[in-house]
Amino acid sequence: MEVVNRYVATRHHVEGAPTEADFEVREETLRWAPDSGEVLVRNLYVSIDPYQLNRMKRSSASHLAVDGVLPGQRITSYAAGEVVASACAEYAAGDVVAGVLGWEEYTLFKPSPGVLMSKVDAGGGFPLSHHMSVLGTSGMTAYAGLFEVCKPVKKGEKVFVSAASGSVGNLVGQFAKLAGCYVVGCAGTTAKVDLLTDKLGFDAAFNYKEEPDLKSALARHFPDGIDICFENVGGEMLEAALANMSVHGRVALSGAIAEYTGEGRRAVPDLLEMIYKRITVRGFFAWDFLPRFAEFGVVVGGWVRDGKVKVVEDVSHGLDSVPAAFAALFRGQNVGKKLVKLA
């Protein structure tokens, strides 16, 4: 069987904030054969994630964990799709799968323990997009970062979430509320701030772009200090959060999007303050917690089914919209999980 595959590629390494001009859509013919051991998937949703920018750089610490993206080549990505043809026993035509596929209309993969792929449980009754957001990597990042890395132990612990209206951040705040915490988030527009407090149950939120001094803004919201900081932004935001931590505070370092584009200032923490307050800062990777994925799906699926967690998704349409959808993340133009629906 042959299909024409359209895929998104970078034109060159991308070092600053991405724009649509950094990308092109290419075409190739994919050939599947019954004796190949391969599975041909027609992609239905692709995930749009900030970390991809670090893969696109000529060099980045992220390449230690995830392969870099080479100009002109297909870009692997978490995605969901329908099996069109299968040459292995685990998958059959018509199965819906989620895992590492690509920013492309079709993907050929060969199942192996190193390939992250699973069949989507249609019995759960959730829309497929939810398996890419709240029940996918964003949900797992929020769940693992909050409950495994930060471990809220007492009711009323005070939690700060940066990039709080984003895919991971909005879920961190909602999960922390369910754990009995006091939650404050920051975001880059008034509409996003209103979403956090009016719809998602955050105790308070502020627009960081309207704050002349982030340290004072956090001191206002946390007069007794921050117990848990879920950090998505880095740079000045992380510095301000570290300056406001309480003694024995915990910081889950999930991401540093302000530092991915190389424009703003790098975070320079006050180390003496961190020592004397005995602050723990831990970088983490959602997939380190893969053994808890089944438990996560049951717990968070239950919260969504019971209406305790609201799902915020931001969907663009068609492969040609992938570059704009990706650039939008770095302009603060997405709300919740950014996805592109291909079919």
Ligand SMILES: NC(=O)c1ccc[n+]([C@@H]2O[C@H](COP(=O)([O-])OP(=O)(O)OC[C@H]3O[C@@H](n4cnc5c(N)ncnc54)[C@H](OP(=O)(O)O)[C@@H]3O)[C@@H](O)[C@H]2O)c1
């Ligand atoms: N450790 C892991 O396993 C893991 C997994 C997934 C994601 N992450 C990380 O988690 C973070 C959030 O990812 P996501 O998928 O949920 O993305 P997202 O928050 O849905 O989208 C990015 C948001 O970040 C904010 N932002 C962009 N540039 C910024 C800047 N210079 N300063 C402050 N805010 C900025 C924007 O919102 P505003 O309007 O608020 O500016 C934008 O909407 C990223 O750093 C990502 O790399 C980590």
